[in-house]
Amino acid sequence: MSPGDCGKISIFVLVDALGWEHLRNHEFLTDILPFRSPMDTVLGFSSAAIPTILSGQMPEVHAHWCLFKKARFLSCFSWTVPLALFPERLRENHRTRRAIGGLTRVMYRISGYFCLYEVPVSILHRLDYVERKDLWQPGALAGCPTILDALSSRSIPYSTSGWRGTDEVRVELCLNALSRMPVQCCFLYLSELDAALHSFGLDSKQARDELVAASVRIRRLLARAHQLYSQVELFVFSDHGMNAVTEAHDLQSTLASQGPKRSHYLAFFDSTMARFWPKNREIGGQLEEVLSSLSYGRVLSESELSELGLGFSGNEHGEIIFIMNPGHIVAPSFVSNGVPKAMHGFHPSDSFSRACFLSCKELASTPRHVKDMYSFFETQLGLQRE
Numbered sequence: 001m002s003p004g005d006c007g008k009i010s011i012f013v014l015v016d017a018l019g020w021e022h023l024r025n026h027e028f029l030t031d032i033l034p035f036r037s038p039m040d041t042v043l044g045f046s047s048a049a050i051p052t053i054l055s056g057q058m059p060e061v062h063a064h065w066c067l068f069k070k071a072r073f074l075s076c077f078s079w080t081v082p083l084a085l086f087p088e089r090l091r092e093n094h095r096t097r098r099a100i101g102g103l104t105r106v107m108y109r110i111s112g113y114f115c116l117y118e119v120p121v122s123i124l125h126r127l128d129y130v131e132r133k134d135l136w137q138p139g140a141l142a143g144c145p146t147i148l149d150a151l152s153s154r155s156i157p158y159s160t161s162g163w164r165g166t167d168e169v170r171v172e173l174c175l176n177a178l179s180r181m182p183v184q185c186c187f188l189y190l191s192e193l194d195a196a197l198h199s200f201g202l203d204s205k206q207a208r209d210e211l212v213a214a215s216v217r218i219r220r221l222l223a224r225a226h227q228l229y230s231q232v233e234l235f236v237f238s239d240h241g242m243n244a245v246t247e248a249h250d251l252q253s254t255l256a257s258q259g260p261k262r263s264h265y266l267a268f269f270d271s272t273m274a275r276f277w278p279k280n281r282e283i284g285g286q287l288e289e290v291l292s293s294l295s296y297g298r299v300l301s302e303s304e305l306s307e308l309g310l311g312f313s314g315n316e317h318g319e320i321i322f323i324m325n326p327g328h329i330v331a332p333s334f335v336s337n338g339v340p341k342a343m344h345g346f347h348p349s350d351s352f353s354r355a356c357f358l359s360c361k362e363l364a365s366t367p368r369h370v371k372d373m374y375s376f377f378e379t380q381l382g383l384q385r386e
């Protein structure tokens, strides 16, 4: 393609975990993205925030919240039932878990981000996996169109880096896509800042280096776009922020000693929340009594869940939701045996949970919440919902 003959392109970059509070303490592309504002996010993790960004809907509508939910009937893990009979050291070891993950992904053709984390194999068959399809492809959310569906249905050319591979691999994919054919927009997803923040902390050299690396990659993409397109507009945003971890709590042991028998309820221990499905109301009451006595978190009421866009019609995402106070985490949990230096997934009202929106130009309407991103994409690309 000859330089400058491809018209206009919008470049959208999602930097996972680039929090507004974190950004305020660091220099990051201020020369090319001078218009900056905080964005509120959803309660949960990227598994909830990214579907909300791409669809403009809250989790209760797109039905993606945490990666695991209670199985309603048969789940993609139903085939693991006989494994519960294996001795624990055989069932839960690294090789078995890797094999289970690999087989499940192939058998159920899971194209979304897939990880078993540390979820015990013994309870897998009672759970189902939410992100079965690649969020960066059309048709990812059942019955809930994303911006990629909107672009595809109108045959508007676009490119996306997807979620696979390293940041470097993803930026190369976008660079190649731009050179191959003219596109109206390009979505780049960068995730390595999130990983560095978890492992090394908010003020670490590794996190600072990742921020620099992200800015270098974005500048490379921008430079290539300027070579090929007559008009280039860049927008960088995030899905959530990040809190420093101040204290870890062994919630599983506390419940084992003070709560009802473990066989009387199903539980999922995320790092910043725990979800419960008690056998009956009485067991639920006992669980709530113990949870309410803990100083480091609280049970969310139904009305608060509805206000947070988590008023799901069924109970598969959890009947009792316990959320940790900012900075306090559940450890060990089903997502990690260790204690990360920083974590997200706390209440969205905490300032460190906030995401950010950075723009190359002043907008008539700036996204204030991650769900506003969908209408921003529509406006920027001249689309309207059908």
Ligand SMILES: [Zn+2]
Pocket: 017, 194, 195, 198, 344
């Ligand atoms: Zn993360």
